[in-house]
Amino acid sequence: MQAGLARVQGDPPAGPLLPQSEAGTAGHRQLVEKSRFCLGTDLRWPPPAGSGSSHPDGTDGLGPRQEPDLATQVGLALSLRSERCLQLLPGHLPPPTPLARGRLRGVMGPRSLWGRSASPRLCGLLLVAACLGFYSNVFSLIPGRRQIGESQSTEGGHLQGQAEVLPLSPDSHGGAPQGVLEETTTQWSERDCPPDTCRVPEVPRMVYPKAQLLKPGRTDVLVMTPWFAPVIWEGVFDSAILDAQFRNATIGLTVFAIKKYVVFLELFLRTAEKHFMLGHRVTYYVFTDRPSDVPRVPLGEGRRLVVLEVRSYSRWQDVSMRRMEVISAFSRRRFLREVDYLVCVDVDMAFRDRVGAEILAPLFGTLHPGFYAAARSAFTYERRPRSRAHIPADEGDFYYAGGFFGGSVAEVLRLASACQQAMAADRADGIEAVWHDESHLNRYLLYRKPAKVLSPEYLWDEHMLRRPPFLRKLRFVAVPKDHAAIRH
C-alpha cells in the first residue's frame, strides 16, 4: 500500500497524453474527436492527424492571436487522461479474446502498476483538474475578452518598468464586468483590430506625393460618411502607405462553394492570386460540400488554401443564410487564432483590379451596386416589423451588399453571430427576410456602423448595370451565370 502511494507521489506531472499501446492509440484518436465538445477549446494538442487543419508552415499563432492558456490545456489533458482511465477499467472493455489477451495485459499494465488503493486519490485529483479545465474554458468563452487581453499585453511591452497596466478600456468606471463594458465601448472605434495592425504602426521611410489640403482627391463622390468612415474610391488612398501600415496582417478570405457553385472557384482563386492583398499573408477558406471538386490553383508565397467541408441545403436561400452560422462557428473555432482580418465574399465573382489593405478596418461593408444612388425609402430593406431585420422607412444610411463584408475576426464574429441568432429567431416565428442574410446584415450595419465603407468599385455587375463615369475602376465583378440552372 505504502509503496503504491509513494509511486503516486512520484508520478510525473500532467502533460500531453502519450499512447501506451496500440489499443491505447485507437482510444487516443477517439479522445481527439471527443475533445471537440466545447467549441471554445479547439486546442492544437493533440496534433490532429490528417484532419487538414494543421499549418503546413507551422506558424504557431504568431502575434496577437488567441492561444489556449495553460490552465485549459492542463485541465483538458487531465480530463482526457481520466477518460482514458475509464476505458482502461475492466468493466468497459470488451471481453478479451484469446488473441487480444496479450494486448490487454499491456493495457492493464499501468493500472496494476499504480496499485488499486492509489486510484481513488488519483481519480479525486483528476476530478479537480477536470473542474479546473472546465472553469477556465468557461471564462475564456466570453467574447472579446481574449482580444483585449492580447492587446493589453502588447501595450505592456512598451511600458516595462513604467506603469503597471495601461488598460485600453475604461475599467475605472463602475463595476460593470470587463466583457460587458468592452461591448459598449467597442461600438465602432479601432479597438478590436489587433494592435500591430491598428492604424498607428510605424511606417518605414517612404517617398510619395504629398497630399494637398486644399485640393481634394475626389470631388465627384462622397469620400467620408458622417461618422468618419472613409468611403474607398480610387484616388482617395495611397496604396504604398497602407500596405506598409498593414504589412504584418494576415487576412482570411472565406468563400462558399456549395453544390454546383464549385465551378466558380477556379476563376475566383486565379484572379484572387493576381489582385487580392498582394504582398500580405492570405488564407483562403473554401467551404464546400464537394471537397474533391476544389481545383488546385497555384498559390503565391505566404498564401495558402484551406478546404472545409460543410453540409449543403436544398433551398438556395438556406445555403445563403447558413453562411453566417458557419462563419461564426469557424471564427470562434479557428479564425481568431489564425488570421487578423476576415473578408467574406460571394464565390460567383472575379477580381479585376487591386483589392488590398485599403479595405482593412475593424468592420467594413460594401455598397450594393444597384442602390448607390437610391433614396433610403427605396432600399430593399426588410420592412415587416415582425422580422428581426426590420428597418423603418425613415432610417438607413446605405444599402450594403451581402456579398462582400468583413473586418477584424472579433467584429466579424459578432456580426455573424448576431445575424445568425436573428435569422434563427425569424425562422422560429415563421418569417424569412426579403433578402435573407443581406437584410440582416443591413440591419446590423445600421446600428453598428462600419469603420470603412467600400464603394461599388468593390462589387459590380457589368451585365446588369451601366458603368457610370465616377467608377474609375472595377475591382470585383460578378461572373455571369444562369440563375435557374445553377441553383437547382
Place this chain on the structure above:
Amino acid sequence: MLCPAMRCHRLALGLGFCLLSGTALCLLCNMELRYKGEKPFQPVTQSLYPQPKLLEQRPTELLTLTPWLAPIVSEGTFSPELLQRIYEPLNLTIGLTVFAVGKYTRFVEHFLESAERFFMRGHRVHYYVFTNEPAAIPRVPLGPGRRLSVLLIQRHSRWEEISTRRMETISRHIAERAHREVDYIFCLDVDMVFRNPWGPETLGDLVAAIHPGYYAVPRQQFPYERRHTSTAFVADDEGDFYYGGAVFGGRVAKVYEFTRGCHMAILADKANGIMAAWQEESHLNRRFISYKPSKVLSPEYLWDDRKPQPPSLKLIRFSTLDKDTSWLRS
C-alpha cells in the same frame, strides 16, 4: 469491506458522471455566455438624420481624407447630433492638459472659461493644469461632471526647456495617474481660447492638428528640423502635413507611447548638444511621419487670429490670443 474492484468501479462511474455533467454544463454555459456577451442589436441611435448622399457635391473644399484614410475633420464633414448620440452612451472621460508656467498663468482663467463653454459639452472632462505656482491658478466655476486638478512642476530658467519638458511630464502623468482617470486625452497650449464647439468629432486613437501657417505650402517649405545630426531630422521629400505642437491627443495609451517616444528623441538630441528648430514641435512632426495619426484636425482646430480667415475654413474653434510673446518668455 467492499471489494476493491467494486469500489473503484463506483469511483470511476462517479468520475465519469461528473465529467459528463461538466461537459453538459460547459455546453450550456457556452450558449448562455455567448448570448450574454454579444448584444446583437443595440439600437444605439434611433436618430433621424438625413441620408448621406453618395454623389452630391461635398460641402467642404478641404481634403477630407488623408492618403492613409485618416479623416480630416472640418465643419460640414460630420453630423454633430449623430456623433453626440453615438458617443454619449459610452460615458467617456476626456482629459485636457495645459502648462501654465511663470507668466503664462494669466491665460488659465480665460482658457478654462472658454473650455467650459465649448470643449466636449455633455461629456465628463478632467482638466490637468501643470504649473509652478498653484496659488496663481484661479478657481473657475465648472459644470457638472467636470473636474480640475492643479499639478506642481518645476520651473526651468529657459522657456525652451519648459517647452521640451512637456513631453516628459505628460507621459509620466499618464503613466502615474491619467490612465486611470480618463479615456482620451488632449494636450493643448494654454495661451489660446475656444471660440466654437470642440466635440467628440475630434476623438481618435492618435489625433494631430494641421498648423495654420503651413497648410497651403509644399513640404519643402515646412519648418522641419533639417540638420542631420538631430533625431527630428526630416528630409526634403518626406512629410504629409506640418502639424502644430499646440494641439495633439488621442487615447491615453497611444498618447503615452507618442509622448514617450518624443521625449526619448529629445533626450538623445540633448545628449548630442542640439536643440531642434521648433523644440518639441519638430520632434512631434518627426514622429507623426513614422506613426501617422489616425485622425487629423483641420486648421479650424488650431488657428492664428492674426491671419485672415479663408473661405475654406468655415468655423474657427480654437485660436490664439493676441499676446506679446517676447515679454511673456522673458
